[in-house]
Amino acid sequence: MKNNFVKLAAVLFIIGAVASGILAWLNDVTSERIALNEAMASMDPAILEAVMPGSVMFNDYEDTDLVETIKGENEKVINLLTAVDASGNELGKVIRTFSTVRGFSGDMELYVGFTPEGQISGVSVISHQETEGLGSRTAEPAFTGQFTGKSGEVRITEDEIDAITGATMSVNSFVSAVNNAIDVYSEYVK
Amino acid sequence: MNKLDIFKNGVTTENPILVQQVGICATLAITTSLINGIGMGVAVTTVLTGSNIVISALRKFIPDEVRIPAFIIVIAAFTTMIDLLMHAYTFELYKALGVFIPLIVVNCIILARAEAFASKNNIFDSIIDGLGMGAGYLLAMVLLSSTREILGNGTILGFRVLPEAYEPMMMAVQPPGAFILLGLLIGIVNYLSNKKKA
Numbered sequence: 001m002k003n004n005f006v007k008l009a010a011v012l013f014i015i016g017a018v019a020s021g022i023l024a025w026l027n028d029v030t031s032e033r034i035a036l037n038e039a040m041a042s043m044d045p046a047i048l049e050a051v052m053p054g055s056v057m058f059n060d061y062e063d064t065d066l067v068e069t070i071k072g073e074n075e076k077v078i079n080l081l082t083a084v085d086a087s088g089n090e091l092g093k094v095i096r097t098f099s100t101v102r103g104f105s106g107d108m109e110l111y112v113g114f115t116p117e118g119q120i121s122g123v124s125v126i127s128h129q130e131t132e133g134l135g136s137r138t139a140e141p142a143f144t145g146q147f148t149g150k151s152g153e154v155r156i157t158e159d160e161i162d163a164i165t166g167a168t169m170s171v172n173s174f175v176s177a178v179n180n181a182i183d184v185y186s187e188y189v190k
Numbered sequence: 191m192n193k194l195d196i197f198k199n200g201v202t203t204e205n206p207i208l209v210q211q212v213g214i215c216a217t218l219a220i221t222t223s224l225i226n227g228i229g230m231g232v233a234v235t236t237v238l239t240g241s242n243i244v245i246s247a248l249r250k251f252i253p254d255e256v257r258i259p260a261f262i263i264v265i266a267a268f269t270t271m272i273d274l275l276m277h278a279y280t281f282e283l284y285k286a287l288g289v290f291i292p293l294i295v296v297n298c299i300i301l302a303r304a305e306a307f308a309s310k311n312n313i314f315d316s317i318i319d320g321l322g323m324g325a326g327y328l329l330a331m332v333l334l335s336s337t338r339e340i341l342g343n344g345t346i347l348g349f350r351v352l353p354e355a356y357e358p359m360m361m362a363v364q365p366p367g368a369f370i371l372l373g374l375l376i377g378i379v380n381y382l383s384n385k386k387k388a
Contacts, residue, residue: 008256015248015260019267026271030278037281129288132222133343133363166360 042096042126050144051113051122052083052091058111059084070188076100076107076180080189083113092121093189095181103173105129108138110174112181114152118190123147123178128170135170143171147178153186155179193318200322206299207330207372208379213297216290217331218368224347227335228328229283233272233291235324238300239317240268242308246316249309261304262295269294299323330375337371338362 048055058081061067067080074097081094092115098107108128113121125139137143146161156175163171204210207217220226244264245252252260273291276284284291294300303323308316339345342363344352361367 004253008253011251011253012256012259012263015252015263019263023267023270023274026274030274033278034274037278041281041285127285131364133358134360 047124050124051094051111054085055083055091056086057084058094066188070184074184077184092116095184097177097180099173099177100180101173101176103130104135104169108173108177110177112178114185118152120147120150120152130170135167137164137167138170138174152182155182196315196318197322201326201329205326205330206323207327208376212302213299216293218365220287220290221331221335221338222363223339224336226286227331229287231328231331234294234327237268237272237294238303238324239320241265241300241304242316242320243313245304245308246311246313261301265300266295333375334372
């Protein structure tokens, strides 16, 4: 009986060890490409253009202490960035944040850009899990364009924007993310 | 059982979705567009065939008492491999399928084939069984996801097939529509198979 127990454990151990070994190797092979994909996805030129027209790159904020403070107080904020054009001139600030109100399925992740004058330069969705054809339409320019030009210091109310029929939860989630960025902007950045 | 029968068994007689109706959670969730349906179908087929091969090869090495945890380790390893590969090489599809790729681990069709077929048959037959069941799964996914994409979005693989004037039937891409359309699909399949028997 005791021998049998040892054998069972040994077999499972061997299978587990071999599986882990293969996965560790594959993880090693793919990790670089995966990191590149993720970086490209959040730095897609079309997204950069939509958030801050003319920008070619979003750089991390120089004041890392400030970013840490904000992240400590506002757990939905992912990062603060500076948008720069091809010759390296700063065009404005960009806040990367999750929504504070849950959408139809999970948080939405957005970039919200602010011009030096304190207006919203553009908003773009980085990732969401909303229903295809309904909530996913919040990611389309017809919806996101409504935020361009609004003040970056006053929270946006839901009746200021044209909602999408059948996607109320996604719209509320989207607006909450923009408002979260506005809160951070008006408190720390402007 | 000859080889062709093993394959046909998965596609028609014991089709995992249309007949056995196992693992339909992911089926209902991700079949909102044809590309998702195909992607998920191919991912499941790969994991199923891969785990069938390994489990069949190890069937004399794995003691009966620990066979279920052993199968799960093998299935989880294959699923994680697919997850990593899709994340690296088919990023758009990976984003669209989201959490349902890791959930392939708990898709009962895979454990069911390991237990019912691969652990009792030789490697070659197990490969055919995996491909047959995978093809049956893929077929059901393609039927359901193309119907939902046409009705709910008026497109197929992103190309417009219905005129702009068509008002998309929103329910088709929402969960209730998935249940209704899957029910209708199963009804049609039952009708056809009963007619064939008669």
